[in-house]
Amino acid sequence: MLDWITQHSDMLSLATNMTMVVIWLVYLQVFLAGFRRQTQPKIVINRAAGSGLDAACFVSNMSSDSIYLESVLTTVRAGRENWEQCVTDFEVIDERERPNDPRQRTHQGPLHPGDYTSIGSFQSLIERVTRTRKGPAPKDLLARDEPIEIEIMIIADHSSDDLLIGARRTFSIVRDDQGVTISPDTAHTRQIRSRRQRKAIQQIIMDQT
Numbered sequence: 091m092l093d094w095i096t097q098h099s100d101m102l103s104l105a106t107n108m109t110m111v112v113i114w115l116v117y118l119q120v121f122l123a124g125f126r127r128q129t130q131p132k133i134v135i136n137r138a139a140g141s142g143l144d145a146a147c148f149v150s151n152m153s154s155d156s157i158y159l160e161s162v163l164t165t166v167r168a169g170r171e172n173w174e175q176c177v178t179d180f181e182v183i184d185e186r187e188r189p190n191d192p193r194q195r196t197h198q199g200p201l202h203p204g205d206y207t208s209i210g211s212f213q214s215l216i217e218r219v220t221r222t223r224k225g226p227a228p229k230d231l232l233a234r235d236e237p238i239e240i241e242i243m244i245i246a247d248h249s250s251d252d253l254l255i256g257a258r259r260t261f262s263i264v265r266d267d268q269g270v271t272i273s274p275d276t277a278h279t280r281q282i283r284s285r286r287q288r289k290a291i292q293q294i295i296m297d298q299t
Contacts, residue, residue: 131157131248133257134206135279141271143213143228143263149197149244150206158200158247160254161295162209165243166219169236173223177215201246209242212261212272216240232270238263239275245291256282256291 131153138148151157165174179196197209209215216228225231231238243258259279264271282291 130283131155131246131251131255132281133157133244133246133255133279135242135244135257135259137212137261137272137274138208141273143216143270143272144211145272146208146211147215147242148206148208149201149242151201151203153248154203155249156200156202157255159198159207159244160247161243161245162197163243163245163294164215164219165241166216166225166231167237167239167241168226168231168234171225173219173225175219175222177209177218212240215242232263232265240272243291245295253285253288254292254295255288258282 132151134148134150134152136148136150137145139146149159149162160178161176162178163174164177165172178198197207201207210218213228216231220226220228220231226234239260239262241258241260243256245254245256248255257279260275261272262275264273282288
C-alpha cells in the first residue's frame with residue numbers, strides 16, 4: 091500500500107489540490123450568494139391599518155442601505171379600462187393649506203433601512219387617479235360588475251447603482267355582502283431587478299420630467 095502511494099504521490103497530490111480548489115469554489119459561491127442577498131435592495135408595498143378602502147398603503151425599505159424614493163405610480167384597472175397617474179406629490183385642494191416646507195408636500199425623499207412611509211389610503215389613491223384621468227367616480231367604479239385592481243409601483247435610487255430600482259404590487263378590490271376589501275394578489279412585493287426592467291422604469295422617470 092505504501093509502495094503504491096509512493097509511486098502515485100504526484101497524482102494523489104494533484105487530486106488533493108483539485109479537491110481543495112472545488113471546496114473553496116463552493117465556499118466562495120455560498121459566500122457570494124449570501125452577500126448578494128444581504129446587499130440586494132428590497133422594497134415592500136403593503137396594506138396596513140385596515141382591510142377596506144380606508145386602509146393605508148405602506149412602503150417600507152427592507153434593504154441594508156438607504157433608498158431615495160423617486161416616484162409613486164398608481165394604476166387603476168376596471169375590466170379593459172385603466173387609468174394611470176403619478177401620485178408622488180401630495181394633492182393640494184386649497185392653496186391656503188399648502189405647507190411651506192417642501193418636504194411636507196411630497197413622498198419623494200430618503201427612506202433609511204427599516205423605515206416606512208404611508209402614501210395614503212387606497213380610497214384616496216383611487217379617487218386621485220380616476221379624477222385626474224377623467225375616469226369614473228369611485229362609487230360608480232365599485233358599482234361595475236367587473237374585476238377592479240389597483241397597482242402601486244415604487245421607483246427609487248439605491249446606493250451607488252447607476253440604474254434606478256423599483257417594486258410593484260397589485261391589489262384586487264373584493265366586493266361582497268360584508269363590504270369592500272383590499273386584497274393583495276401576491277404574497278410578496280415583486281422586485282424590479284433585471285437590467286431591462288430597470289431601464290424601463292428609468293424611462294418612466296424621464297417621461298415625467
